[in-house]
Amino acid sequence: MPEKHIHLAAFMNAGPMATVGWRHAAARDDFLDAAYYTDTARLLEEALFDLIFVPDSLAVPRSLGGRFDPAVRYGAGSPRLDPIPAISLMAGATRHIGLAATTSTGYNEPYNVARSYATLDHLTGGRAGWNVVTSFQDAEAQNFGFEALPPREQRYARAEEFLEATARLWDSWSDAAVVHDKVSGQYGRPDEVRAVDFQGEYVKVQGPLGVPRPPQGYPVIVQAGASPSGRDFAARWADVIFCSHESIESAIEFYSDVKALAAKYGRDPDHLKILPAAAVVVGDSKEDAQARHHAFEDLVEPEAGLSRLAYHINVDLTKFDLDGPLPEMEVAGVMGHYREVLEYARTRNLTIRELGQWYGARTEGYLVGSASDIADGMEEWIDRGAADGFMVVATHVPAAFADFASQVVPELQRRGRFRTEYTGKTLRDHLGLPRPEREEWKNRAASTLRKATQP
Template sequence: MPSKKIHLAAFMNAGPQGTVGWRHPDAGDDFLTAEHYLHIARVLEAACFDMAFVPDALAVPRSLGGSFEPAVRFGSGTTRLDPMTVITLMSSVTTRLGVAATMSTGYQEPYNLARSMGTLDHLSGGRAGWNVVTSFQDAEAQNFGQDKLPDREERYARAEEFLEVITRLWDSWSDDALIRDKVSGRFGHPDQVEAIDHRGRFFQVQGPLGVPRPPQGYPVIVQAGASPTGRDFASRWADVVFCSHESLESAVDFCQDMKKRAAAHGRDPEQLKILPAATTVVGIDYRDAMAKHEAFFDLVDHEAGLSRLAYHCNVDLTKYDLDGPLPSLEVVGVEGHYREVVEFAERERLSIREIGRWYGARTEGNMIGSAADIADTMEQWIDAGAADGFMIQATHVPAAFEDFATHVVPELQRRGLFRTEYEGNTLRENLGLARPGRGEWRHRAKGATAVTAHGAGA
């Protein structure tokens, strides 16, 4: 009996891929052109991917040595185009592929983001997604009038109110508010459009939104919180959780925890999709794939990898002995990445310098091998309850996505693990997610103790 069908998303920067992906001989050099992203979009849709997912940060990293010099020298997280512009481009040449952009609740306003995402959801026919982040670098804060990031609890408190406001704005029009009757001259039902009159700790927003309710109700909400606060937030608000794990065991523990949290908040656990990162290296066989990975590893300078890790953790690693072990750190940044590094470094007894080289070329999920090898591993993770699908991370673009689409996708389809054509028109439909009814925000907001059936209106 085949395993349940999996979901696939593609993790792709709006700029160079990864730490040294730009150095790969097969990497494209045209990431500053529209055609680069249009080509990737076509490749992903032809392979029936659920969505393209674009991460983002609002600063050039300064975490290593307090300077942006290492990041610029190695190209680690320096060039990041506006993700909304990029995913809008990608949606213009596709009809089924979902497109998701990362936008920070720390340095955006709910009204502007509600309008941008609502607009894209309409123009794409219901294929927009928003990856909610609270920002994780002091360098980002310093571009927006702050000396350093607020602490984690403060950032999540703002995010909580942000989500309430933005979903209320999307709900400020009923689904049937538009009439557009040219004969009578009536454009809409005024009694089906509401101001939200929100006055809170962080935001004061009157509304209503100037964009009718999105086709998906709410664009798909993606989140990647790994701390206890982040997990609670994601289990209430998110439709998709992006995560990163160094072992199958930690992935199973995380997935089970998130499903339990969702159920405790009154949600159907199957309405929360868990997509761990999977960096795939496809070869004719395992030996061929390992040769490709080793050639990629040889491109990584330890300082480039440490620049990336320092950026993720928001901790200056040059303060420590690079030939000594990684000390216990108070991580302001991405806690999930830090835990993954600790797990691997302790198991392999790595120094900080060695961690840098590993982190710069890491292949999450241990998915190196032939198409059959990779499909075996994916099937194992799905059967173990570690995932609902995977966030495919390419070592270099577009070639690594092309390799996956050409070799791994047909193998998954042959096994009955992946679709051969899209089931629906919207991103929610293809992910198997219910469309939120108007007023769903009340059931996801912090403190809610009961949830009505999916699709119930306010």
């Protein structure tokens, strides 16, 4: 049986690497300059990465003590540029690598999102991806006229309708709709274009979309839900799941659970790619890499780490005893981050203050060592059923990506685990994913699946 190839995505902020990455001596400071993005995109394409993934947030965090001071002072989650122009710049500088940006279903409407990503998919020749988020901060809600973040179930209910409406819009033109016959004067076939007329509890759209069907059918859908609602949603809609784990055991459980859910909904589990975060610190030896990692950790201010943690879980940590343990609680923010942090803190008996010191330099899924050590670790996760590939998180940009590209990629190629050239044209090709047929949404929407299973 041939060994499984590894998929690689690059996690890159449209802005500085949060909290401490921007302080690294080798980090570039020109994140407000187009060259920061185009240079990094070219580097990653030369390394044959599947895609570049750009996260987003729609607020300057206020989670620690209700103040935005720590976020601004330490760069903990801010500033964040609009990711769509950033990936558009990177698209113009590259020819093969996929480009995925984050857009919230909480503070947009299906028509503008469907139009934006369909346009990107056309202009990139089928390389666009959409990271679907429901948002996780009260500060984001307050920037759009709400008092607080809606409950998790309500956010996912809106996201469910949003995805169905968006997919219907992408499908409103058939692949045969455009004729473009200059002699006859016919541009399109009206009988191959249809209205959407979707009305749900949270979103409503008439359609059709003003953009022909995307080259990929649907741009690649990325999702990161770790809660029960998030897992169910991702198992139906996602092509790629971005997750993070503090142990291989928790990663194996997540992988097995979500793949089984995908099969339950009639999907081929291999058409859902799971990419855990991997912050790679590579050195000439394990000792050299550990020394680099410790130097990075020494840059952390504890308040910066607490600000970042409070932002991710949407809980004001100042209401607890900072010299006591992190309590068990229901968080409104990123449930996956909270469960990982709680697991890590309990294993090591850390206080909240000590967690801040650690979390400030934490980049999920640390792999520290020589190129051979890193490749060994990645192979173990793949072979034990914990991952289909990795979301490589740079401690500092672009130098950490350059280290990975020059040292780890050749080692993976030598082992036959990573491509030596791009063989497909689209992001779906890179990931080994099929192109959705028109009306594929019927196989993913919860409302349709419920009707199909009713007696």
